[in-house]
Amino acid sequence: MLNNQSVAEEIVKKFGDDVYDFEEPFGLLTLTTTREQIIPMLEYLKNHSEFKIGFLTDITGVHFPDTTPATEYCVVYHLHSFIHNFRVRIKVFLAEADLHIPTASEVYASANWMERETFDFFGIIFDGHPNLIRILNMEEMDYHPMRREYPLEDATREDKIDALFGR
Amino acid sequence: MATDIKIVEAPEGFEGSGFFATSFDKVVGLARSHSLWPLPFATSCCGIEFMSTMASRYDLARFGSERPSFSPRQADMLLVAGTIAKKMAPVLKQVYLQMAEPRWVIAIGACASSGGVFDTYSVLQGIDRVIPVDVYVPGCPPRPEQILEGIMQVRELTHNESLRRRNGAEYQALLASYNIQ
Amino acid sequence: MTEANIAKSTSGTLVKDEPVQYVNELTTLNLGPTHPATHGIFQNVLTMDGEKIIAGEQTVGYIHRAFEKIAERRPFYQITTLTDRMNYCSSPINNMGWHMTVEKLLGVEVPKRAQYIRVIMMELARIADHIVCNGILGVDTGAFTGFLYIYEYREKIYEIYEEMCGARLTTNMGRVGGMERDLSKEAIRKINEFLTTFPPIFREFERLFNRNRIFMDRTVGVGAISAERAMSYGFTGPNLRAAGVDYDVRVMNPYSSYEDFEFDIPVGQHGDTYDRFMVRDEEIWQSLRIIEQALKNLPEGPYFADAPEYYLPPKQEVYRSMEALIYHFKIVMGEIDAPVGEVYHAVEGGNGELGFYLISDGGRTPYRLHFRRPCFIYYQAYPEMCVGSTISDAIVTMSSLNVIAGELDA
Numbered sequence: 001m002l003n004n005q006s007v008a009e010e011i012v013k014k015f016g017d018d019v020y021d022f023e024e025p026f027g028l029l030t031l032t033t034t035r036e037q038i039i040p041m042l043e044y045l046k047n048h049s050e051f052k053i054g055f056l057t058d059i060t061g062v063h064f065p066d067t068t069p070a071t072e073y074c075v076v077y078h079l080h081s082f083i084h085n086f087r088v089r090i091k092v093f094l095a096e097a098d099l100h101i102p103t104a105s106e107v108y109a110s111a112n113w114m115e116r117e118t119f120d121f122f123g124i125i126f127d128g129h130p131n132l133i134r135i136l137n138m139e140e141m142d143y144h145p146m147r148r149e150y151p152l153e154d155a156t157r158e159d160k161i162d163a164l165f166g167r
Numbered sequence: 168m169a170t171d172i173k174i175v176e177a178p179e180g181f182e183g184s185g186f187f188a189t190s191f192d193k194v195v196g197l198a199r200s201h202s203l204w205p206l207p208f209a210t211s212c213c214g215i216e217f218m219s220t221m222a223s224r225y226d227l228a229r230f231g232s233e234r235p236s237f238s239p240r241q242a243d244m245l246l247v248a249g250t251i252a253k254k255m256a257p258v259l260k261q262v263y264l265q266m267a268e269p270r271w272v273i274a275i276g277a278c279a280s281s282g283g284v285f286d287t288y289s290v291l292q293g294i295d296r297v298i299p300v301d302v303y304v305p306g307c308p309p310r311p312e313q314i315l316e317g318i319m320q321v322r323e324l325t326h327n328e329s330l331r332r333r334n335g336a337e338y339q340a341l342l343a344s345y346n347i348q
Numbered sequence: 349m350t351e352a353n354i355a356k357s358t359s360g361t362l363v364k365d366e367p368v369q370y371v372n373e374l375t376t377l378n379l380g381p382t383h384p385a386t387h388g389i390f391q392n393v394l395t396m397d398g399e400k401i402i403a404g405e406q407t408v409g410y411i412h413r414a415f416e417k418i419a420e421r422r423p424f425y426q427i428t429t430l431t432d433r434m435n436y437c438s439s440p441i442n443n444m445g446w447h448m449t450v451e452k453l454l455g456v457e458v459p460k461r462a463q464y465i466r467v468i469m470m471e472l473a474r475i476a477d478h479i480v481c482n483g484i485l486g487v488d489t490g491a492f493t494g495f496l497y498i499y500e501y502r503e504k505i506y507e508i509y510e511e512m513c514g515a516r517l518t519t520n521m522g523r524v525g526g527m528e529r530d531l532s533k534e535a536i537r538k539i540n541e542f543l544t545t546f547p548p549i550f551r552e553f554e555r556l557f558n559r560n561r562i563f564m565d566r567t568v569g570v571g572a573i574s575a576e577r578a579m580s581y582g583f584t585g586p587n588l589r590a591a592g593v594d595y596d597v598r599v600m601n602p603y604s605s606y607e608d609f610e611f612d613i614p615v616g617q618h619g620d621t622y623d624r625f626m627v628r629d630e631e632i633w634q635s636l637r638i639i640e641q642a643l644k645n646l647p648e649g650p651y652f653a654d655a656p657e658y659y660l661p662p663k664q665e666v667y668r669s670m671e672a673l674i675y676h677f678k679i680v681m682g683e684i685d686a687p688v689g690e691v692y693h694a695v696e697g698g699n700g701e702l703g704f705y706l707i708s709d710g711g712r713t714p715y716r717l718h719f720r721r722p723c724f725i726y727y728q729a730y731p732e733m734c735v736g737s738t739i740s741d742a743i744v745t746m747s748s749l750n751v752i753a754g755e756l757d758a
Contacts, residue, residue: 012451026452055579057694058703058725060718076704078692078720082579082593085600089692110582113728121416136757137289138254141553145288145417152417153286192424208382209391210411211754212436215480216517221505222499225581237384252757255410258381287414308517 001088004029007051013140014044021091030089035101038077038092042107045079045088053081053088059104059114063148072096073124077104094124103129121146175201175323199243199269202231202320206242208262210249213276213308217248225311230318239265244321245298250278250306251291263298264347268333271321272300275314277307299341320322367742374402377739381410385743387484388753392730392742399738404731408724412757413642419717423682424524425660426449427717432518434719435755438477438698439519440469440509445695448603449704453691456655461645462526463605468539468642469512469521470604471635475546476505477636477698478628481750485625486557488747489528489566493654498553501546508542511535525659526652536643543640564622571733571745573619581732582725585644585700587749590627591619597696608645609638621748628750657684699723699750723756 006020007029019041021032035042045053057078064072071093079088092101103126104111115126116135123144126132134141143150178197180189205227209217220227221235236242251259263272274294277283280303282292294300301324304317320348332338342348356413371375375690379530380391391407431442444466451458458466479502483495506516511534513521522528531539557563573583588595596613598606614630616623656675665672673686678684694703703720726749734742 002476026692028692030690056582057701058705058718058720060705062707062716076705076718078703082595082600106219109577109580110725110728113724114582114588117724134409134411138409145414148420150288152288152414152421154282154288154290207384212433212518214388215436218480219499219503219516222503223496224500224503235384249412250411250754252409252411252413254412255381262382267397285413285418287418288412289412310516 002051002081002084007086007088010048010051011041012043014042022113022131028087028089030091032091032093033096035092038075038090039102039104039107041090042077042079042104046107051081051086052083053086055080055082056104056108056110057087059111059118061118061124061146062096063122063146065148069097070095073099073122075101075118075124099124101125102127103132105129120144123147172343175191177231195330196326196328200322203271203321203325204234204242205232205244205246205318206237206239206262206266206286207235207257208247208259209246210255211278213248213279216308216311217246217275217314220311220314225249227315227318230315230322232318240267242266243325244267244318245255245270245272246275246314247272247279247294248275248314249295250274250283250285252289253291254289254335256297257290259294260297269323269325269328271302271324272298273302273304273317273321274300275317277306280305283307284322296344299345310348371699372397374568378534379739379742381407385488385746387747388751388756390727390751390753390756394739394742396739401734401737401742402578404734404742406730408727408728409757411753413754415719415758416717419714421713422685423712424686424714425679425682425684427714428520428522428609429518431719432520433754434627434721434758435477435698435702435723435752436517437480437750437752438473439517440473440521441477441695441697442702443519444470444604445693445697445702445704447522447524448695449691449693449706450658450686451653452693453686453689453706453708454524454655454658455687455743456525456653456658458526458604458653459650460605461530461649462651462653464642464646465527465531466522466604466638467606467609468531469509471638471642472505472508472539472542474635474698475525475632476502477750478632480626481698482553482557483624485567485621485747486563488744489563491560491563494553494556498549501549504538504542504546508535508538508613511538523652523659525655528652528660530651531646538721539639539643543636543643547636550632551752558626558629564746567622567625567748570616570621570737570741571748572618573729573733574619577729577732578619581729583700583729584726585696585698586627586631587619587624587726588700589614590616592617593621597694597701601694603693603695609641611635611638612642621744624748650752685710685712686714697722698750699755700726719758721755721758723751724758727751727756 018037019031019033023030053090057080060076062074075092077090118124120134178189178193274280279294282290302317302320304313306313375396377394377396380386381389389410393405394401395403419427428443431446432439434442483498486494509519513519575591575593578588594613594615611634614627616627660679661672666676686708689708691706693714694701700722705718707716709715734745
């Protein structure tokens with residue numbers, strides 16, 4: 001069995017100052033890295049002779065409009081080692097002005113659609129992605145709906161404009 | 168051999184030895200209402216309840232809908248079961264246009280009727296924004312009994328519909344309001 | 349044959365068999381979004397050479413309902429109704445998964461009895477899910493009878509749901525902190541009846557399919573995927589197990605007391621349609637085993653946790669006691685603040701690892717809630733699985749993957 005401590009130490013040994021903010025919310029090792037190091041890190045964890053963290057559980061994005069501009073967007077990777085039953089969560093923070101991050105679809109085939117979904121929802125651009133177009137929403141949509149400034153409701157609906165019940 | 172087969176009652180008319188006279192409207196309505204071919208347009212949860220309606224326990228076939236017609240051109244009744252997203256709306260309209268007159272539409276479930284709980288940027292707020300609807304079945308999802316009741320309502324409509332209704336100005340105006348020629 | 353070939357063969361000088369020159373004409377076939385064989389609304393644009401598929405491209409999102417956006421605007425209590433509508437073939441699993449995620453965040457320990465009741469409900473849901481998938485696979489290979497025959501038992505499961513929560517399909521079952529009601533005598537009777545009447549029927553269903561020559565010809569070796577590719581594509585659940593990887597969240601990260609039960613994880617070898625069918629088939633038997641054990645060892649005690657701030661108080665209490673009234677009001681109005689935290693919780697859904705990634709900023713609604721939908725992730729492998737096969741094989745492959753549109757498109 002792997003434990004968080006030993007994996008964290010090993011990662012720090014390899015990546016040095018590029019990994020920081022180690023946390024363990026509910027026992028799940030969480031760490032932050034830079035976008036330059038994310039793909040090498042995924043490959044490193046996948047090919048590591050001991051860890052074998054070779055299953056990409058999930059990629060998603062989070063929008064934090066109220067923090068510093070450099071950490072407004074976050075891409076979250078969940079990885080899982082079936083052999084050791086060990087999960088790790090890796091975060092990469094991006095600035096609104098520069099929403100670029102390299103694609104993981106070379107390392108994991110499953111990253112393809114998860115990245116398209118993240119692009120669709122948040123507008124994060126995955127460089128090198130084979131087909132980075134909207135997946136769930138219509139092509140004609142001109143904004144990224146999961147950003148927090150956009151409303152949930154359908155803007156075309158008029159029957160709810162009511163003095164009592166309102167929107 | 169089953170001997171308790173129920174045969175529909177003849178419509179009102181004049182009867183004598185060797186002849187029976189009634190209005191054409193009534194005969195056509197009678198025939199139509201007992202063999203409505205449904206076109207299931209099932210997208211989500213309500214589609215599973217529609218599957219229950221078709222399957223062994225509720226058995227929609229009892230009401231003359233034995234054959235779900237997956238080709239719109241041979242269907243009489245469009246059953247829209249489930250959420251219609253904005254991306255899906257043109258497809259739904261296309262399917263409706265492919266159906267031949269006379270055609271009836273049932274909106275099954277809250278989503279198809281009004282968007283339901285999904286008052287969101289991606290969901291069409293009721294299919295009556297793109298096509299005319301005859302019967303709304305409430306519920307999220309409606310029980311199969313409710314779906315059957317909705318189909319009974321359509322039967323009632325078909326039974327009593329005048330043959331000239333579809334040529335009338337009112338109906339044409341309705342279609343025109345949906346930009347359907 | 350081209351004209352040159354015809355000319356040669358009629359002149360009688362054809363000694364050497366020259367390769368016939370086909371005019372390379374590819375057809376584009378638009379399968380979906382509304383096609384009876386797609387069981388949901390997906391569009392597949394297939395490039396066909398005759399009847400052979402040489403490329404495929406999918407379009408999804410035809411039923412995108414913005415669950416994640418809604419979840420940011422709803423109190424925790426109201427999100428359960430959204431989870432129902434994701435994988436609507438097995439709603440209770442989604443409900444319980446969500447409750448467990450919130451309980452993990454709140455630090456609520458659920459009593460053993462509630463955990464066992466949850467296990468019973470989740471396994472019934474798994475059976476209901478697999479009944480539909482395997483029944484539909486029969487329909488797609490031309491055997492409608494099996495589906496009609498076995499669907500009656502899905503209705504029986506619905507009856508048990510109704511006994512537990514009042515609804516058939518979108519169950520909204522359970523609460524944060526336990527179940528909303530105990531297993532009634534009637535529910536136990538219905539579950540026991542199901543446990544005795546279902547196996548013989550299901551055995552008949554198996555006899556119809558498992559060794560059926562036609563069925564095997566249609567499914568063996570069709571839509572196969574190797575274990576490596578399946579893992580790379582993020583397969584989980586029965587589809588991954590069919591490829592030979594014994595990953596099951598119930599065993600790997602036991603939740604809701606799954607460690608108390610003895611059951612096997614069926615694993616396939618080839619990852620083809622037949623293996624997927626057989627894995628689901630065997631999982632139904634294992635689920636029955638789990639339900640039997642859970643019913644037999646059902647612990648006594650309360651069916652909800654002692655967490656009055658989060659668990660809706662019984663209605664009689666609301667009329668009698670002040671605290672209960674206050675809590676009732678606060679919970680129903682969504683005025684319960686959750687602690688700050690970041691949780692990932694996974695359950696074994698009907699199709700695989702159903703994950704909930706929840707970020708709470710201490711407010712009344714999640715700051716961000718992301719669903720890891722197994723369908724969405726593995727459906728992208730579909731073109732790779734059907735390239736080189738015929739259109740009829742592609743349809744069988746799709747129904748054996750059990751792609752649920754509501755879950756896929758979120």
